[in-house]
Amino acid sequence: MKPLSVQQAPPHAVDITHSVGTNSRVVPTELSLPTSASLRRQLRALRPAEKPCKISDSAGLHVLVTPGGSKLWRLAYRFQGRQKVLALGAYPDVLLGAARRTRDAARELLENGVDPAEARNAEKRKARIAAGHTFEPSPRSGLRPRREGG
Template structure:
């Protein structure tokens, strides 16, 4: 007699594993621990192998029968359904290794390790907040320009146009890395030129009045802080270099 959910639920464990048969090769095994496992028994090439179909109730009776029917079709064609299942799992693993998130992680480790903490933090935030939640599980070779654009539009909707442009640059670096290691054919962000709202340029404050420059120089001269900072302030308008370059200045660089 075919099984029913009621009958399956009341199956009790015994000292040894036992089998209850459904129909068309489907059966459920009950272990001494009480676990209930679906199996599909079939005949192929003179052998009688079994194919595991999952645990009950994770796989309910209706789904187990669907899996059995699918497997029976392969058997009818002389194909071992276990080989089909193994190929599917391998394909899924390969897709996961080639996902956007996996390639982005590989890119981050290869290209960002030597950069400053602030640069690494910005890249990590762009990936974890703006890209991976929407593209992470997609095979990187299949990501399309409209998919990337939707990610960038979400950033723009927050009123952060500059961030959208920076995230686009990071995405482009990930895609170009994927091309270099043979996991993608092209960078889809190249098709998004002009698609984003131009970022508003913000000019840094600057003194342009000669009289104000004179007052600044006088203020630097009268600075009462430490000797190192005072020397740095006096050198700055003479060398016109960045503060980081000034801090790391060496005597060998002075004429």
């Protein structure tokens, strides 16, 4: 059976073509990405459930709703063949636009061959060292020079 192409697809469908082989599938637009307004409405209306659930946005960005009621932005991505998740903050502290900008910046790092989580950790390390919040000064401040013969 020949797969449907965009021209043969019904008007209420979107074509998604896979890069492997000639397979393609048609997905109804009802399953397509939500608009900003509808996603904001969904986020406000979300209530905690027994199990954590995800509300997807696009390109790996989703909100994880925990049983405790937290709404947490997460970015799922692959780096060097491994699945990873980057925490972007809690909703409503981090709004949809800010989460999308952070997602875009992380995707740009991925295109340049840099792991966004490692880049974030390197920035935090640099800031901690610049502020003097390292383990080294602490022990040195309490050390006294050793006395001979005793």
